[in-house]
Amino acid sequence: MRIITRLLIASVIAGIGSLNVLAAEADVKDWPAIEKAAVGQTVYFNAWGGSENINAYLEWVAAEMRERHDVTVTQVKLDDTGSAVAKVVAEKAAGRNEGGSVDLIWINGENFVSMKQQGLLLSPGWATSLPNWQYVDVENQPTILADFTEPTEGLESPWGGAKMVFFYDSARTDQNDLPDDTAQLLDWAKRNPGRFSYPAPPDFIGSSFLKQVLHEVTADPAKLAGPVDEATFDADVEPLFAYLDELHEVSWRSGKAFPQNYPDMKQKLADGELDIIFAFNPAEASASVRAGELPETIRSFTFPGGTLGNTHFVAIPYNANAKAGALLTANFLISPEAQLRKQDPMYWGDPTVLSMEKLPEADRAAFQSLDLGVATLPPGELGPVIAEPHASWMDRIETEWRRRYASGN
């Protein structure tokens, strides 16, 4: 036992004594200096790893970054962005304020708000000083400056848009019978029991569906732009849960289980378990048809009254090890070339954050000649965008959802 005690003491001392100091401060205004500092750096890009085509896109980004800037970009594949946030928290807990293990993180919404409030992000804001910021469509895409109504203040840089779109198999489901809003969706589900569902929150897509319903059943949607009012919360969300109670009775597995996420719903559409599914990427279905995961009879539709839309971002933790490399990568992600490839359904297919008007002529032409695929709606038919509610709503609704439907009662 004595030796064990000694070992215990020795390792505690070792732990205290060796805090890493690797300061390499980066001033984003001095771009050439950043390019120089980034040479040879390795950027650990923490990004959701559940989609093969996204992973392949990030590999292309890595190859380009190595070629152009001699920066190594390594994707750390997450199944939940929260775990990258957890890592930064654990590092702050351990006093590792330099040389952290997360350099760049794919983020938006509650995770961003959480990191911003905890002071876990590189500040002051840097995104608006990136050279390629000049092309970003801040005028027409309000969600670039307010992420779930939280001001971004340059603490994160946009790299893609998202818009909720529904998919169905035209070989199985009548096009004329498709719902035009969530109320009609409920009627449709009643006529087709067991053929609709949504991923259980906190899955991103599942939560988004709840927000879509919330927006449509709330009498005064303007209320959702502000934080939750505790006094009226129960009454505010009552219509939402009344809707869900009705929906669950006729949904897949009678609401006793839910799909894991949207790729899971895609599989279930192919299997014939579900008839209407949705995703946040308008080109999702076309990409899946091309990959042989869905039949060629898949088509898209959206609600004329509008569906939820938002922007996703990259952020840099305050203790990132390769800050210069991370800035360079964030800048590359909003370059016309990277955004063009991102919108191409051959590779990924989600809407760009750049403004067509601000782009040079050649780039604009390239964007306009993209083949979006047979199952993708053209940009003009995607319908109006419904803004995300304030981040505090989702926290409360997810908890309430879990209390009602996931407590085993």
Add this chain to the structure above:
Amino acid sequence: MSDHSPAQKRTTGSGTAFFARSAVLITVALLVLPITFGLLGTLLPAFGYLPVLGGNALGLETFRSLFATPGLAHAAVLSFATGLAATAISLVVTMLFMASFAGTPVMTRLQHLISPLLAVPHAAAAFGLAFLIAPSGYLIRFVAPLAGIDRPPDILIPHDPLGLAMIAGLVAKETPFLFLVTLAALPQVDLIASRRLAASFGYGRIAGFLYLLWPALYRQIRFAVYAVIAYSSSVVDVAVILGPNLPGTLATRLVQWMNDPDLSARFLASAGALVQLTVTVGAILVWYGLEHLGSKLLRFARDHGYRLATDALLRRFSALMIGIIGVTVFAGLGILAIWSVAGLWQFPDLLPESLTLRSWQNALPRVLDPLRTTLVTGLGSTLAAIVLTIGCLERETQTGRAGGERGLLILYMPLIVPQITFVFGLQLLFIGSGSPYRYAALILVHLVFVLPYVFLSLADPWRALDRRYEIVATALGRSRLSVLLSIRLPMLIRPILTACAVGFAVSVGQYLPTLLIGEGRLQTVTTEAVALASGNNRRVIGVYALLQTLLPFIAFSLAAFLPAMLHRKRREMRV
């Protein structure tokens, strides 16, 4: 696992003695320290201490909010019940099968079917099972044309609320484990004589075996059974793939909390980890009670002379169960293989419309890095484990004292304390140390879990080796080191390589420790597989599950063929 008393003056080779003594010390430290530290790292936040999140005062506040969490009791009961049920079924199947067939040709044949199952990682086996039994799975596709089913029925399998699918998945993996552990203990009882004795008094095969041999056998495998309880009641990957998810088991809730964007959930996770520990310990205590009940029942039956002379049906049933387990896992792997090359494959087709290598082509260039990490970590930790094990066993040979129950318990510690309760704390410790040696840390953490398996699989053959070979060699004037290197190790090369293969397989299968200590920078085939599984793309899952299974299979094949090659010129050693 011998007691470390002062210098052994008897031994001549002081180098060997030093090596052996240090090996014992390092081994004990490796088994005890990480768990101690890890639990400490979990304990403090559970009581509210984690300064960066504003937790400075010790208190019970966290537990108050934990117990107020809806569904917590349900989740805990679920973990407890599925863990016990899976263990009980696995043990009963193993016991009945051993009682029916130990020492018969059926045993030898099924043994070849079962042994490779140990190498199949849990996640791969669970996916295979899910692809079989789901409403859109293969079994239904078989009957669909006959029953006129053109759409998958709306039935809640897997993820059924009682956790039956999860129990089935655990049984499919834990039965082979218990089977092989029992098989290893079998030479220590006098099987043939007991069988003859029981038969001559007119007892059935099963009754005779249970009355005469089972109590002694069970004592040998007891800790392994506890490890199965601990594993089954705290497993994450199998629970996610097959278990109920509304609400899930306690362990899956813990992982959710550890990843929750609301950072105060980190406190909840720590407190929850302690509840998990309680659940597991509680399950083991209840099992302890069941052991007593079982032995009372057995004695009662024995004393009343129940002979169970006609037990052919039960015997056939036990063989059937083992057969089903083997066939299920292999069929599952087969279906994973088809999915990995499938193009469009809709319900209820039995085969894909087209085959494509795209999934493999996409995966292979991407898998090289994780593959290298898997190999380096697996080989590194296995090598360290085998050297330490040989050192410990050599020490045992020198002192003539084995570690006994206490040594065995220390050995089983990392398997009995649920991983999830101490790896979280270990991660904090590793980050706190600011150590740049991440690879070394990963190998070290793997070593904690690899070491017990390597030791357990080598200990019996080591102890069984006839010592007279060495006595003769020593009498001829050879040093202890020379005896070890030229007599013992070559004679034991087959069990040593098998132990290495077991260790390597364990390392390949590690998920949680790799995830937390590797911090995503060091990825293995397993962490990749689980991350990609979150996308739930069956084709990708097929590719990674097969890759994950392939590595241990290669290791076991090498362990089987290398000795034959090495002993090509020594016919007598080819055993």
